[in-house]
Amino acid sequence: MHTDIDRCVRAVQSKDARFDGWFFTAVLTTGIYCRPSCPVPPPKPENMRFYPSAAAAQQSGFRACKRCRPDASPGSPLWNERADLTARAMRLIADGVIDRGGVPGLAAGLGYSTRQIERQLLAELGAGPLALARAQRAQTARLLIETSDLPMADIAFAAGFSSVRTFNDTVREVFALAPTELRRRASGSRPSATAGTLSLRLPFRAPLCPDNLFGHLVATAVPGVEEWRGGAYRRTLRLPYGHGVVELRPRPDHIACRLSLTDLRDLTGAISRCRRLLDLDADPVAVDEQLRADPVLAPLVDKAPGRRVPRTVDAAEFAVRAVLGQQVSTAAARTHAHRLVLAHGEPVDDPQGGLTHLFPTAQALTALDPESLALPRSRRTTLTTITAALADDGLGLDAGSDWARARARLAALPGIGPWTVDVIAMRALGDPDAFVPTDLGLRRAAQELGLPATPAALTARAAAWRPWRAYAVQYLWATDDHPINLMPV
Incomplete structure (x- = not known):
């Protein structure tokens, strides 16, 4: 571009x-x-x-505009639309991998040498991984400076800087203001926050239709892990350094986000996961323009443009929940997941609401007794198989995953059919072209709209929607009166 x-x-x-x-x-x-x-x-x-x-831009000696705050703009949609090395690297950098493990940690996660990654990022983005991480640290520091009363030394290390001096120098260079000056300028407009919470604004590209986005999350919410309270979706987060609770509330021009973290070093990763959950870096204009070219989809797009794909904050958690949701109702899947949470999840305190647990890790679920599950025997085998694979990190479902390789590994597991692979690809991997032609709700919607209802014929018809078939699914699902399509009240 x-x-x-x-x-x-x-x-x-x-x-x-x-x-x-x-x-x-x-x-x-x-x-x-x-x-x-x-x-x-x-x-x-x-x-x-x-x-x-x-x-x-920073490497070329330019500083950020104080008026438009370019560092706070939505992320490029390319990094969530593509599955090549650059896109995978950018997703991992956004998740804070370099702050935790340096460039070698990034390289290990991608399976390439540090030299290859450096060369690829420089060629496409004009900056190497360390410079990209530095720009992200500067934005994280600005958020903490402007939205908290933390001492500057605490902010420096929470944002990922190795020293207070580096923090001070970077903030001055990027924003042309000292950290204390940034805080002074923001003091009059700082949102109110309770002790231990951060209040942020998550930007997005308009339009955004919140109905199915929040409706899906709330209708499938696991009690104790997720809830809808006071007009906001809330859930617990398992993060690299600790855990947190997030509250996400739709606003006309942003998503209001309140975060409570046990370790502020997790701020960058928490924000990245919340943005991924709500698909906030999507380009709805490009998506809707292509889907609107289909005369069947055009009225659906015109009625509620800007639909997003509800995704996840934890790919391993979603993979387990996808197996629990095989061939059962939404309510039954929630019940099964809630039982796992009560038996194997870690308790958390939530003074502001009713959240009680973190969703159990794959490692914790490997200890469960299959006979204790109220599931068909074949489903128990599938669940224990996928939890073992996740615990061994043999599926590669993290932010930097290779989508094709992850699909192949999932499909090789017993009991993991096309529907499960596609729904994991759509919501956990973030593949914008994932398609679920065997889904009953999708086939019912297709039939009502005069589209082919058999999986093979529907897949052939959907070729014109590529590479946005996951978004087409959202528009088709929205023709039903299922609770996933309704904004909760």
């Missing part, structure tokens, strides 16, 4: 918010970089330079 100069100039001149996060505009005369929708008068085209990442 950033190499198409004419298109970038038009986007900046029209202040087109659809391109926020796709590229960044640096201004030679001011030394700052902005998002395309920056409200200040656009510079002359000859003074513009375009970069594919904030890190690349």
